[in-house]
Amino acid sequence: MNNSVITVRNLVKKFGSFVANDNLNFEVYAGEIFGFLGANGAGKTTTIRILSGLSAPTSGEVIVAGINASKKPEEIKKQIGYMSQKFSLYEDLTVKENIMLYGGIYGMSKSLIKERTENLLEKLNFRDYGNKLIADLPLGLRQKLAFSIAVFHEPKIVFLDEPTGGVDPITRRQFWEMIYETASRGITVFVTTHYMDEAEYCDRISIMSEAKIVALDTPENLKKLYNAATVEDVFIKIARPN
Amino acid sequence: MKRFLGFVKKEFLHIFRDYRTLFIIFGIPVAQILIFGFAISTDVKNAGVAFLDLSKDETTQKLTDKIISSGFFKRTENLVSYDEIEDIFRKGKTKEVIIFEKNFEKKLQNEGKASVSLIADGSEPNTATLVTNYTMAIISGFNTDISGIRANNPILIQPEVKMLYNPELKSQHMFVPGVITMILILICALMTSVTITREKEFGTMEVLLVSPLRPIQIILGKVVPYFLLSFINVILILVLSWLVFGLSVKGSIILLLAESMLYIMLSLSVGILISTIASSMQAAIFISLVGMMLPTILLSGFIYPIENMDDIYRYISYLLPPRYFITIIKSIMIKGTGFLYVWKETLVLLSMTVLFIGLSVKKFKVRLE
Amino acid sequence: MEKVIESTDISKAFGSTKALNDIAFAVDESEIFGFIGPDGAGKTTLFRIIATLLLPDKGEMKVLGMDCIAGFKELRKNIGYMPGRFSLYQDLTVEENLNFYATVFGTTVKKNYDLISDIYSHIEPFKKRLAGKLSGGMKQKLALSCALIHKPKLLILDEPTTGVDAVSRSEFWAMLARLRQHDITIIVSTPYMDEAMRCDRVALIQNGSILTVAPPQKIRNGFSRKLFMIKASEKYKLIIALRKYPGTVTAYPFGDSVHVTFSDDSIDESLFRFLSKEGLSKVTAVETEAGIEDRFLELMEKGAKV
Numbered sequence: 053m054n055n056s057v058i059t060v061r062n063l064v065k066k067f068g069s070f071v072a073n074d075n076l077n078f079e080v081y082a083g084e085i086f087g088f089l090g091a092n093g094a095g096k097t098t099t100i101r102i103l104s105g106l107s108a109p110t111s112g113e114v115i116v117a118g119i120n121a122s123k124k125p126e127e128i129k130k131q132i133g134y135m136s137q138k139f140s141l142y143e144d145l146t147v148k149e150n151i152m153l154y155g156g157i158y159g160m161s162k163s164l165i166k167e168r169t170e171n172l173l174e175k176l177n178f179r180d181y182g183n184k185l186i187a188d189l190p191l192g193l194r195q196k197l198a199f200s201i202a203v204f205h206e207p208k209i210v211f212l213d214e215p216t217g218g219v220d221p222i223t224r225r226q227f228w229e230m231i232y233e234t235a236s237r238g239i240t241v242f243v244t245t246h247y248m249d250e251a252e253y254c255d256r257i258s259i260m261s262e263a264k265i266v267a268l269d270t271p272e273n274l275k276k277l278y279n280a281a282t283v284e285d286v287f288i289k290i291a292r293p294n
Numbered sequence: 295m296k297r298f299l300g301f302v303k304k305e306f307l308h309i310f311r312d313y314r315t316l317f318i319i320f321g322i323p324v325a326q327i328l329i330f331g332f333a334i335s336t337d338v339k340n341a342g343v344a345f346l347d348l349s350k351d352e353t354t355q356k357l358t359d360k361i362i363s364s365g366f367f368k369r370t371e372n373l374v375s376y377d378e379i380e381d382i383f384r385k386g387k388t389k390e391v392i393i394f395e396k397n398f399e400k401k402l403q404n405e406g407k408a409s410v411s412l413i414a415d416g417s418e419p420n421t422a423t424l425v426t427n428y429t430m431a432i433i434s435g436f437n438t439d440i441s442g443i444r445a446n447n448p449i450l451i452q453p454e455v456k457m458l459y460n461p462e463l464k465s466q467h468m469f470v471p472g473v474i475t476m477i478l479i480l481i482c483a484l485m486t487s488v489t490i491t492r493e494k495e496f497g498t499m500e501v502l503l504v505s506p507l508r509p510i511q512i513i514l515g516k517v518v519p520y521f522l523l524s525f526i527n528v529i530l531i532l533v534l535s536w537l538v539f540g541l542s543v544k545g546s547i548i549l550l551l552a553e554s555m556l557y558i559m560l561s562l563s564v565g566i567l568i569s570t571i572a573s574s575m576q577a578a579i580f581i582s583l584v585g586m587m588l589p590t591i592l593l594s595g596f597i598y599p600i601e602n603m604d605d606i607y608r609y610i611s612y613l614l615p616p617r618y619f620i621t622i623i624k625s626i627m628i629k630g631t632g633f634l635y636v637w638k639e640t641l642v643l644l645s646m647t648v649l650f651i652g653l654s655v656k657k658f659k660v661r662l663e
Numbered sequence: 664m665e666k667v668i669e670s671t672d673i674s675k676a677f678g679s680t681k682a683l684n685d686i687a688f689a690v691d692e693s694e695i696f697g698f699i700g701p702d703g704a705g706k707t708t709l710f711r712i713i714a715t716l717l718l719p720d721k722g723e724m725k726v727l728g729m730d731c732i733a734g735f736k737e738l739r740k741n742i743g744y745m746p747g748r749f750s751l752y753q754d755l756t757v758e759e760n761l762n763f764y765a766t767v768f769g770t771t772v773k774k775n776y777d778l779i780s781d782i783y784s785h786i787e788p789f790k791k792r793l794a795g796k797l798s799g800g801m802k803q804k805l806a807l808s809c810a811l812i813h814k815p816k817l818l819i820l821d822e823p824t825t826g827v828d829a830v831s832r833s834e835f836w837a838m839l840a841r842l843r844q845h846d847i848t849i850i851v852s853t854p855y856m857d858e859a860m861r862c863d864r865v866a867l868i869q870n871g872s873i874l875t876v877a878p879p880q881k882i883r884n885g886f887s888r889k890l891f892m893i894k895a896s897e898k899y900k901l902i903i904a905l906r907k908y909p910g911t912v913t914a915y916p917f918g919d920s921v922h923v924t925f926s927d928d929s930i931d932e933s934l935f936r937f938l939s940k941e942g943l944s945k946v947t948a949v950e951t952e953a954g955i956e957d958r959f960l961e962l963m964e965k966g967a968k969v
Contacts, residue, residue: 091828092799144311145304156300191702218825218854220701220869221960225915232899247855248829252918253898271919282918287829497750501809504714504744505767660735662716 055082056115057209057240058103063112065098072098074263076112080242082208085235087251088244089283090260091291096244097213099260103242104211105129117208130158133202136213140198143187147178150186151201158205172200192223196230203234210234212243216250228253248284257283261291314580322584329592329607338366339602341425342388346373349398357410357436357451361392366428383415383458384631386621389601390414390425402440407450416460417628419468421599426455459544459628466539471623472596474531475616476587478524478554479561483586485520486565487578495575500662509658513651517562524558525551544630550623553636556643557619563650564615570657590616618642665728667692667817667848668713673722675708682708684871686722690850690864693843697862698852699959705871706852707747710821713850714744727816740768743815747822749806753795757786757805760794761812768813778845779808782838800831807838811847818842820851824858836861856956867959874962879955886953886961888912888924895943904941908934915960922957 058080065073072095080086090096101107103116105128114121117131141150148169155165173179176196186194195215203210212231216224228250235241243254251257252271259267267274267290271283280286309315343361347354362369370388373379382388393411395401401408412429414422430453437451460467493499502512528551535541543550565582572578592598593607594616600608611617618639625631633640668690675683683705690696698706711717713726715735724731729738751760761783765772776783786801786808794805803823810818820839824832836858839849851862859865859879867874867882875882895901902921905914910933912924930948938946 091830092826142304142308145307149304149307153300153304156303157297159297218702220704220963221856221956222963223701228916229899229902232902236899246826246828249918253916284829288833291828291830496753497746497748498752500711500714500716500746501744501750501764502767503716504739504742505764506740506769507767661718662711 056080057082057117058242059113059115060099060103061113063099063102063114064110065095065102065107066110071263073102073109076265078258078265078268080209080240082240083235083238084256085231085241085243085254087254087257088242088260089251089257089287089291090244094260094291095263096260100211100213100242100244103128104132104134131208133205133207133210134213135198135202135210135215137215137217141186141194141201144185146183146185147173147189147197148182150197151204154201154204160205168204172204176200192219192226195219196223196227199227199230203239206237207239209240209242212241214244214246216245216247224250248282248287251283251287259287259291266290314577318584322588325588329588337602338421338424338428340368341366341390341421341428341601342370343367343390343392343425343429344371344373344379344382344388345369346376346379346391346393348396349394351397351399353399353402353440354394357394357433358392360436361429361432364428364432379413379458384625384629384635386625386635388415389418389421390429392429402451407452409452409454412453412455414455414457416457416463417467417624418599419457419460419463419465422457422460422463429453430455459630464539464541466535466541467628468597470531470535470539470541471620471627474528474554474623475557475594475620476590476596477531478528478558478619479564479590479616480583480587481527482520482524482558482561483565483568484579484582486516486562487568487572487582488565488575489516490566490569491572491575491578494573503660503662509660510655513566513654513658517559517566520562521555521558524561525555528554528558541627543627545626545632549633550626553619553622553626553640553643556640556647557615557622560615560643560647560650563647563654566654567650567657570654570659589614593617595620615643615646665692666690666725667727668696668850669723669725670713671723673709673712673719673724675705675712675717675720681871683712683719686871686873688866688873688876690848692848693846694863695839695843695849695851695861697859697865698850698868699854699856699859699865699955700852700868701854703870704868706868707821709868710744710746710819710850710852714742714819715739740813741816743810743813743818745806745810745818745820745823747825749802749823751794751802751806751809754793756791756793757797758790760805761809764809765812770813772812775812775814778814779811781841782811783808785834799827800834803827803831803835804838807835811842814845814847816846816848818847818849820849822852822854824853824855832858856954856959859955865955867962869963874959882958883953883955886958889928890951890953890957891923891925891930891948892917892920892951893923893946893948894920895938895947896945897943900941901938901943901946904938904943907941908937910934913960913964915957917956922951 056079060076060078063073063076064071076099088096098107102109102114102121105121105125108125109122116128119127119131121128145153151169151172152165173182178197181189199212199215216227219227231241245251254271256268256270257274258265267286274286275281275283278286278289280289345358347358361367371382373382373391379391382391391413393413395409398408410433412426414426416422433451433453457463493502532543568578568581572581590596593611594614595611596616600611600617622636622639625636666689670689671687673683673686686709698709700706708717712719712724712731715731715738718732726738727741731738752763755763761772782804786804789797789801794802797805807823824835839851842849862879864877865879865882866876893901893905898916902914902916905911905921905923910925910927912926914921914923934948935946
């Protein structure tokens with residue numbers, strides 16, 4: 053299909069003699085919600101780092117938003133958004149300060165930042181929180197804000213690394229509704245998660261095990277193929293970690 | 295360009311909201327200037343001087359008065375015999391002994407020259423040099439005064455300078471004891487404070503607390519390895535200074551090692567105390583290094599003599615353990631004194647150790663808050 | 664039968680933040696008792712009070728018959744505590760970690776080996792490896808072994824499955840079930856709702872308050888309405904449409920479908936017509952049994968505001 057935003061062909065990544073990614077092949081299409089699953093140590097983080105331009109492949113072709121990741125990794129960064137569980141926002145800055153910072157980093161004009169900030173705060177019901185320090189916000193709100201900031205500059209793709217860890221079930225669902233809404237605007241969402249039920253929210257998922265991709269399809273098709281009731285059952289059948 | 299500025303702005307915000315960084319940027323330079331300005335003085339002030347006047351005539355009296363009234367010196371004692379010299383240096387308060395030979399005035403009048411012996415405490419080479427230079431300048435001034443009366447035959451008072459303990463004025467004699475003092479307290483305090491706060495940060499402290507281990511067992515368990523290793527460190531430094539600089543311990547090595555063990559114990563307990571205050575490893579490192587390093591280097595007498603400091607800084611130095619240990623270690627290593635001369639300082643160190651360990655055990659939280 | 668844990672009106676605040684509000688519950692011998700709730704609910708604070716690491720501001724807590732404040736010294740000998748992040752010494756090997764905890768508790772690995780063999784056998788081949796180099800699942804097993812090595816009467820596990828992959832989580836719960844044979848009482852906290860089903864009884868906790876305490880099945884059955892599972896060709900469109908539909912009370916995405924409750928507890932033609940007008944096709948609607956998470960969401964909506 054030629055509306056791929058991510059194309060990966062024969063991707064290999066080695067650290068010394070250790071093979072972290074072993075001949076990966078997959079494509080992600082525009083506006084898709086793509087779930088990237090796998091046990092700890094399977095090689096997911098390595099792949100994401102390559103896709104977001106943070107690390108170079110050892111061999112193979114990786115094209116992200118039309119840019120060749122081996123040749124111009126710096127260019128990729130302008131086209132993507134990123135949010136991880138470990139870090140998202142600066143705790144000792146306020147909500148507005150964080151928004152301004154990231155808006156500035158992505159080269160948005162002051163007027164554009166102002167306009168979108170208003171919209172963002174309105175949408176999240178954050179009107180009164182504009183000048184609060186991140187450290188003073190509860191986890192659920194932080195995660196929602198972090199996501200909004202990651203897509204603030206309307207990138208082509210946003211990478212989410214375990215974005216909903218530990219968050220209460222209501223906030224988790226609200227978060228996923230935000231993901232849905234984002235995807236419906238044409239932004240591709242590439243997400244990893246440990247919550248198997250969240251895998252079901254994705255349009256397609258891939259499962260990594262020991263540096264290889266062992267499954268890639270819609271959740272429906274995978275469940276049929278492996279005769280499983282849930283994605284978790286599929287996972288247990290094929291992704292046994294060592 | 296805009297991205298860059300946005301990023302710079304963020305960095306400013308971080309800095310102004312973190313009091314620790316602010317302290318490093320502003321607090322330390324300000325403190326340093328103040329300390330350097332007031333406490334550190336390479337001028338001679340209140341240097342202790344003892345006189346051995348074998349002549350006791352009018353001239354020696356005048357010269358003595360002139361020396362004392364110069365403002366640089368403070369008379370400690372009037373000695374009666376040569377035997378007392380060694381002793382008075384050991385006591386530590388005297389930096390210079392001035393000896394007027396017998397029949398000083400008579401010799402001046404009859405022969406046109408007389409000699410003065412200046413014996414200085416070489417264990418502090420900088421001070422010794424300064425003190426003797428000042429004294430010689432005063433004597434030279436005096437010379438000019440009395441020469442003026444007899445123009446044809448200038449009277450010469452010839453000062454003879456001798457350095458005790460460190461005849462060649464080797465600076466290692468100054469810095470090796472100081473280095474030992476500083477290294478021990480920094481490393482011991484840093485190490486123990488970090489190892490305890492590290493357990494807090496990694497969460498393993500929780501499990502230790504819930505176990506049957508008692509606080510005193512945890513504290514001593516942390517202290518014992520560093521105690522042994524620091525002790526080996528001391529021996530290593532002494533051996534190195536002997537091999538490389540030829541600096542040998544003049545006094546009793548056993549006494550030196552015993553005092554070192556006491557000081558190590560004290561330094562370790564300072565670290566433990568810091569760990570009860572510090573909530574993270576970063577805070578522990580900050581307090582141990584920044585909080586303790588500067589006062590130790592500048593105010594303990596390591597480089598700059600305490601006597602030369604303004605009163606307030608001298609009072610502060612009384613609170614610092616390194617100050618006492620430097621005195622002890624210099625006495626033993628360079629002057630070769632025995633326990634009798636350092637018992638006061640030893641007592642202070644001992645009480646400090648007991649105090650800190652007691653405080654640490656008391657403050658050591660049996661629970662998480 | 665004396666309760667292993669009895670708590671009344673336990674409250675705890677940190678500065679202006681109220682971590683726990685009037686917590687009351689009891690745990691029976693040899694049961695697996697779960698505390699289910701998201702981050703910030705108060706689970707860790709509560710567990711630390713039970714483990715005698717924190718003092719409650721008010722209320723009474725009796726553990727193994729002893730008061731958690733006065734009897735802490737004796738209690739600590741009989742508790743096995745595994746905090747979040749596992750608290751292992753990263754720079755010691757698997758073996759060294761286990762030996763350390765055994766020694767500190769005045770026992771040896773050999774003495775209670777049969778108790779942990781089921782668990783430890785998974786990692787024994789790696790016993791010379793540094794704990795820092797283990798995977799999440801292996802760290803979890805090691806931490807559990809260390810907590811059990813002195814044969815405690817009460818095992819306190821604070822989020823032992825967080826950040827661990829699905830397979831290891833499943834194995835872990837199987838191991839816990841087998842521990843029951845050794846007469847050990849276990850309290851566990853977890854943010855994963857599905858793990859609630861593995862416990863004998865469960866306390867749902869949110870924002871420092873307990874929403875309910877009961878066996879998991881009973882909690883599920885407590886769901887007050889009929890629950891419907893609705894699917895369609897486009898998930899997001901479906902959710903928005905359902906929320907617009909006048910008869911809808913709640914509509915939550917749940918995996919590949921949406922769980923919906925209606926004000927009149929039924930669905931009819933009008934729903935399908937509405938959805939088809941909104942542009943949705945392949946709509947299926949089926950009544951379904953409520954799960955723990957559905958009930959939790961219901962209680963959360965009713966109780967503390969998020």
